[in-house]
Amino acid sequence: MVNIILKDGTKKEYDKGTSVLEVAQNLSSGLARVACAGKIDGELVDLRIPLNDDCNLEILTFEDDGGKWAFRHTGAHILAQAVKNLYPDVKLAIGPAIQTGFYYDFDIDKHFTEEDLANIEDEMKKIVKAKYDIETFTLSKEEALKLMADEPYKIELINDLPEGEIIRFYKQGDFVDLCAGPHLLNTKAFEAFKLLSTAGAYWKGSEKNKMLCRIYGTAFSKKADLKAYLERIEEAKKRDHRKLGKELELFVIMDEGPGFPFFLPKGMLLKNNLIEYWRELHQKAGYKEISTPIILNKELWLTSGHWEHYRENMYTTIIDEMDFAVKPMNCPGCMLVYKSKLHSYKDLPLRMGELGLVHRHELSGALHGLMRVRNFTQDDAHIFMLPNQIKAEIENIMKLIDEVYNAFGFKYRVEISTKPEDSIGEESVWETATQSLIDAMTELGYDYKINEGDGAFYGPKIDFKLEDSLGRTWQCGTIQLDFQLPERFELEYIGSDGEKHRPVMIHRVVFGSIERFIGIITEHFAGAFPTWLAPVAVKVLPISDKYAEYANNVADQLNEKGIRAEIDYRTEKIGYKIREARMERVPYIVVVGLEEQETNTVSVRSRQKGEEGSFPLNEFINRVESEINTRFNYHTNITNEFSK
Incomplete structure (x- = not known):
């Protein structure tokens, strides 16, 4: 027997080997009908997985993030099967679920047209109508390579896996694909879907690899939800900030500077209105504004860790035979400002704000109006404090951010992002920093979601996800707790005991990027800005x-x-x-x-x-x-x- 604890805390006992689906059926036939996946001890799993040990178990529907992922991942496989049926010589790459739907990458000697997408959709409908059971099986590496002999991208993926790993496949009808899952039980549930667009995409995201053809789609568990989503997409096209930016004479992006926006007079009025608002709020909140250089030498970026962890996104140059970098972030410059004088514990918390112009190298294919650019103004602030001031400072920042987002009519949710793989510092320091954020959010009464592995390389963070007037989500504000950079830069203050101590630091932004925020509010307001913000009132x-x-x-x-x-x-x-x-x-x-x-x-x-x-x-x-x-x-x- 195995003991399981359900999401509501209920404890149940089942025979060893009982599947997640069988548990769902035991709990409710209605729940079993809409179940998409399960979660065992926090890990997303297939409904077919047997329960062999005591565990915590959640049954996920389309209303849950994990359920959506399994549902839409199934759609990616149905798309791949349809394309393979219509174009037998196509080579399959990868096809994951994404936040708004799914995609699949194909190696094919043609560009898919609107007519092609319509034909592929029709073929997908046939697959759904066939009601194929979706089966899963595993093979050894040798067996997997033999099965995928005609699929070079799958061969590469298999060879990338560790030796001895059991490799999972999914099968629907005569279509088989390499995949870790999870997926739905049958294709019949996948009725409300739509193929949206095509785009080029490098294999594994590297410009050194071949350009593949990507097909994007979306799917919902109900046709009414799909219809509403497609209507929002059409509305979003009309509100596209690139289109409105041109019509309202706000900004342009020219061939002479791809990814580097030019702000026109009316756009500058809008930008300056935002900056004036920012300055007013920060003066009231006790921030001191600073400005740091755009170009600083390599030694600084080595000290900060950016040269090692962020080098591929930085623009570099040589001055007097020394390496320099154009700043991708304002933080290291602010460290130097702090170090420019000796501080006492009585000076803390010390709040420094900076509207700093930063530059980051983005791939040309990722550039998108003001939403993804290569230079932007970051409304940074860095707060240096005593450890016992962390909660109070986070509370102050939360109030400031809440005031700003309410001024624009945004709803928002909060996520705590934890240690990424590419991180610096001791594990114990990360645990302390992460727990500090969790404790602060809990004490302040905020609901939050844990976003595993998405923190900055130097510390965990609180991310603010805005919801605009079309229901779309944007990440703007962030609060990052950092024990690492004060250590790397050897920042100090004189404590009440007369000894030197290390301050704790918070990085935080409200708008995130002034330029991107302008893009967001342009679409949020459809260009009809509030009177206080409008370039012409x-x-x-x-x-x-x-x-x-x-x-x-x-x-x-x-x-x-x-x-x-x-x-x-x-x-x-x-x-x-x-x-x-x-x-x-x-x-x-x-x-x-x-x-x-x-x-x-x-x-x-x-x-x-x-x-x-x-x-x-x-x-x-x-x-x-x-x-x-x-x-x-x-x-x-x-x-x-x-x-x-």
Whole structure:
């Protein structure tokens, strides 16, 4: 017999060898019907796995991350089978599940077209309709190599495995693929799916290897959920920040600088509004702003560990026959600022903020508008503290980040990322640092998820995942607890005992990257930024040239109050100018003519309410000024007409 503990703490006893599926059937026939995978002592497993030892067991459905993974991984195999049926000479590479669906990489002498994807989808539907049982079996390395003799990429994967390892395969119909699993029990459950796109992808992600053809797809357990997701994708296309960035004259990326964005005047207004907001918050929170050089010598990066652990992402140069690097991060420079004077325990916590321009080498295929660039402004801060100040500082940061994200209408969730494989420092120090974050989050009452192995190489971190207006998730803010860099840089403070001690350090960002955050909020707001953030808050439209002087007077009074106003002097009809201003997503349009000039009023059209009528100019100015000063965001109440 084996004893298992279920997710709710219930204890059950079963015969040794009982499968995860049989446990699910014993608990509920309904649960067994929707079960996708299991989790034994935290490890994702197949429903077919027998239970031979006492353990903790979870039954996972599509509502669980592990269940989604098994469901969509099955889709990748159905895709591979369909492509193999239609193109027998294709060579199979890999096909994992990903956050939004799945993909599979193929070696084929053609580029898949939209028509090809439609044909592949039809073939997948036939496989689903055939209701193939999905079976699993294992082979020795020698047997596996013989089975996969015609699949060179599978051969390479098998040869990469350690000697003596048992190699698992999955089979559906006459299709067999090398795979560790888990998968669904039958293809019939995979009904709600859609192939989305194709792209090139290097084998194993290396430019030295052959370019393969990747097909992306998505899948859900319910057709209604698939339909909703596809509608969100269409909406996202309309909100694409690259498209809106061009239309709204915010930024451009030119051939002369791939991955290096050029900000246009309106884009700079938007960027500076964010920076002004950042500075205001950080001054109130007790941060001191610093600026460190963009290029620093190799010795610094050796000390920090970046030369060893991050070298492939760094741009380097030679100055006076010495190696230098363009900074990919602000942290080492801040270490030097701390070391520039002697500190007492009374100085701590010491909060230093920096809007530092950093450069990181990204592969050309990974570049994507402002979301993935090669240079960006990181809104960094580094906090040096006593060990007993960790919890209080994390609490302060959490409050600041919460305030910022609420200002933009973002919901968010929190993850704690733990020690990665490529890490520095003693295991005991990592355990202390990780437990400190867990204790702080627990005491503050935050729900969090553990993200194993995704910490920075120098310390564990808290990551903030934002949810935008389309339900998409973005990682922006992070809090990283670091015992390593203070040790490497030999940072010190004089304690109350008169002795030298090592401070603890926190790295943290709120926006993450100013540029990327602009891309995110452009899509979140569909370019219709809140009044306090919009590059142009008010567009002034004179009915004709006769009222240009009054229009100038209105714009001057608005600008004197810090309200960004712009005049449309063109001799177009007023209806045309209103339509143009609406497409520019400005929060307010004011029309001025004879009546407005004689009564010192403005005729107001707002993005929120449409045509509002006439208002005294002073009253309108006070209204907009209040909206900007309070950073009021009414966007969540707007039916966004701009993405239709």
